[in-house]
Amino acid sequence: MSLPPPVILDRASPVPLYFQVAEQFEQAIVDGKLHPGDRLENEIELARQLGLSRPTVRQAIQLLVDKGMLVRKRGVGTQVVHGQVRRPLELTSLFDDLSGTGQGPRSRILRLTRIPADAKLSHALRTAPGHELWALERLRLIGDDPLAILRNWLRTDIVDLSAFDLENEGLYGSMRRANVSMSLARQRIGSRRATADEAELLNEEPGAPLLTMERTAYDNEGRVVEFGHHVYRPDLYEFEMTLLQK
């Protein structure tokens, strides 16, 4: 005897039905109502219970399969994955999430100025040399401990920045408000020694190892909208990610 599917559908909602189903199954997994190893009802039975078509149910399940939360096997069924995937590294997580709860990370703006692009920046941002850019530099802290130095450069003709907006909505929020959409970003994670300035800002010794992350973000038209270079104290930070077999 299996549980009814933990789903209540709202056909009046603008949220697609397949998405509602996926979200509620995901919530059931996260909440512990569905446990690793649990098997779902077969697709035809699920569709019948939910009053949906089988393709719609399959589409919902596929979303969770893509997220690594469910696994399907022909002739066997659909099962909640053992060892749940933690939230994968996503585009927006590259920007500071000013959730403001508890003792989470926060950022202090060190500098926000307009500069002409030098050769390196004009190459990274695909602009003409001398093109005007925002140069944003922030110190990221956990409590009173410095965690990272975040440097970002953006074209001034794409987005307007102010210290006030950055404090309230973060860089990503400012870009979204300027209707700058990002569809993909390339990043490289590496390591090097801290410079004297970085060491001082991060309370490290000069020459101490730093974890580095350099990123170029593109919009839907393939234009570079942002270039960033971050350095982190490796004793306080590491990049965690989940890889799925394709």
Added chain:
Amino acid sequence: MSLPPPVILDRASPVPLYFQVAEQFEQAIVDGKLHPGDRLENEIELARQLGLSRPTVRQAIQLLVDKGMLVRKRGVGTQVVHGQVRRPLELTSLFDDLSGTGQGPRSRILRLTRIPADAKLSHALRTAPGHELWALERLRLIGDDPLAILRNWLRTDIVDLSAFDLENEGLYGSMRRANVSMSLARQRIGSRRATADEAELLNEEPGAPLLTMERTAYDNEGRVVEFGHHVYRPDLYEFEMTLLQK
């Protein structure tokens, strides 16, 4: 006037039709027959030209959208993405690819022994303390330059390892031959100072920064099948990845 779709379907093939379509579109993008910014025929017309149903064509397109090669927009159409995604970091790329071509990286086995699991390893591999493990340590080189020290631990009851097999097919190949399938892996990328031993092996100064990567791989049943800890010379290596907007 648009080009015919670059697709030849083989209905006798065991490869699903949607997959054939996706593969051949992808090939056309990679080969330059389709350029960034190019728009595909609309779905209905594509389906007609290919003699397929629209859902089948949509499934093929969705594969390439998920790979970040195509982008769709309601009311507008489907377009080849500007700024193609490079091959994303995948599970198997974590293991050495002994492609043996040119001056690619190669590995020298430093040690392959059976050891009883200590507390840390039994925790990482979810075994009882004392459980027998393979301890594999390799030095990875580019030409004559040491690049990385790769350490991996696996349960001896899951896979058999030999220096011969590792030289010929790599760790991943050995696991595949033992029917060990991995569906996901968690990894953390960080940085720390080199120990004296590591520094000597990597031709670095003691205390030099190293880029580190720790990984736990799981099979389809959620069991830990491998635990690895790699350290890289950051002047010779960085992790590069592409993130897609979800």
Added chain:
DNA sequence: AACGTCTTAATGTCCTGACAAACTATTGAC
């Protein structure tokens, strides 16, 4: 030239239906 409206184009969502393939369980023969 700018703006609003309408039409057209294309994708997004959802449905019904059928058959194939892989996996598991059952049954019968030896």
Added chain:
DNA sequence: GTCAATAGTTTGTCAGGACATTAAGACGTT
């Protein structure tokens, strides 16, 4: 008890269809 064959279960693939929503272009008016 073992093995092969068969049946049952479930997902995978594919087809055809309809309506909704979003986006862009054309056209008329100011």
